[in-house]
Amino acid sequence: MNIQRIGTVALSFSATTGLLYLIGHVWTVSSLMFHYEYQDEANGFSLTCGSFLPVLIGLSASFITEKSFGQARNK
Numbered sequence: 001m002n003i004q005r006i007g008t009v010a011l012s013f014s015a016t017t018g019l020l021y022l023i024g025h026v027w028t029v030s031s032l033m034f035h036y037e038y039q040d041e042a043n044g045f046s047l048t049c050g051s052f053l054p055v056l057i058g059l060s061a062s063f064i065t066e067k068s069f070g071q072a073r074n075k
Contacts (some may be wrong), residue, residue, distance in 0.1 A: 005069055012065040017058035024054070 024032025035050035 005066070005073075008069055009062045009066045013058045013062035016061040020054035021055060024051070047067045 005030040019035050020032050023029065023033070031053055032053050033050055034054075035048065037046070038050040
């Protein structure tokens with residue numbers, strides 16, 4: 001796996017994930033928004049996290065990019 005292939009996969013993951021989070025915040029789509037909340041209040045400890053759907057979509061986009069990049073290199 002060369003550096004160009006790694007860069008292409010990393011760029012596709014970060015661009016897809018970032019774009020989906022941006023769309024979620026601009027148009028208030030709750031399934032695409034990242035929301036993080038932490039409360040301790042004297043050791044009551046509460047933790048809330050946001051949607052990981054854009055991360056999963058970004059992972060699948062990078063997987064598809066890697067597979068298509070590999071097929072193009074083999075031809």
